[in-house]
Amino acid sequence: MNGIDRLFRARVSEWLSKTKHTEAELVEGATMVLQCNRNQALYNTIMRRPSRYEDKIAYELRKHLRYLKDDLTLDDVKSIENRILPVIGKAIAETEETTDKAAAALGEIPANSFLPAPALAPEEPFSQTDTIVARGKRTDHDSLPEVIRAIWDKNAERYKKIKQAHETCKTLTAACDRYEYTSAIAELWADYKKDFDTYDHYVLVPVNDEAGTQTSPADQLQLSAEDIKAINAARPYISNNLPKLLDLVKLAKEEGFTKEQQDKLESWREKIQQRVDVLVRCKQVIKDELRTKLIEADITLEIADSDEQGPEHSDDPSAAQ
Secondary structure, X not given: OOHHXXXXXXXXXXXXXXXXXXXXXXXXXXXXXXXXXXXXXXXXXXXXXXXXXXXXXXXXXXXXXXXXXXXXXXXXXXXXXXXXXXXXHHHHHHHHHHHHHHHHHHOOOOOOOOEEEEOOOOXXXXXXXXXXXXXXXXXXXXXXXXXXXXXXXXXXXXXXXXXXXXXXXHHOOOHHHHHHHHHHHXXXXXXXXXXHHHXXXXXXXXXXXXXXXXXXXXXXXXXXXXXXXXXXXXXXXXXXXXXXXXHHHHHOOOOOOOHXXXXXXXXXXXXXXXXXXXXXXXXXXXXXXXXXXXHHOOOOOOOOHHHOOOHHHOOOHHHHO
């Protein structure tokens, strides 16, 4: 936001801080409303008798101040909701259709049997091309750790709030009126996708005993919420940044490889090693294709005893982020 916009926001805040306004201040307030919503008809109505519309001016300015405080313009607000509302509408429609079909085929089904499952990664909350399907719980849901099972119920509650906010948006005609609800939807949906990604990608790994046999599901490895958070951060970090390290590894074999490039190579290797250590410590599955690339990048797939206590003991605090 530029300096003029910040000044405008300050003027709106100052105007609203007063309980009574002079005729000149009412005119100023009406003018600021016009600057926000470009509603010339409303401005003309207020200007006929400004004193009669003091409460209306205050009401309008409060609505616009919500997004001004977030360093947005009204055009920004419209752009945001044009990204958010179609995706959410599609998710709701898909989930309701799937639920209705299941109920028709099976009779009465438990509440929250189906939730929308976003296809994109958590760092991409909204996309018009996002494929969203409605589905039920994992087949191994009852064998999952409690902290993972709880994600389903937590997301069911978030989805309920998202639907309610979306319904409210459909009853409101102005983008500034909907902003309170679209911003709530954006926050809820981002958390929803992040947790759904954790739920989807959690892997139950059998722990081998001394005889080398697999343990029963009831005795499988249980991870803490902090472990799960670290795993969920480590996987996309490795996926996004390992190609950069491999490119540098290839360049290192050629002439003219500079000290600056070498320093960058070692930095990437250290950061990726920290994330791999998280996966190894938590006994996460590393597929053969990824394993081959990590070995090519000279990443160690074993973890030192000193690292067994967890990512919070790493020299790089970001390893657990």
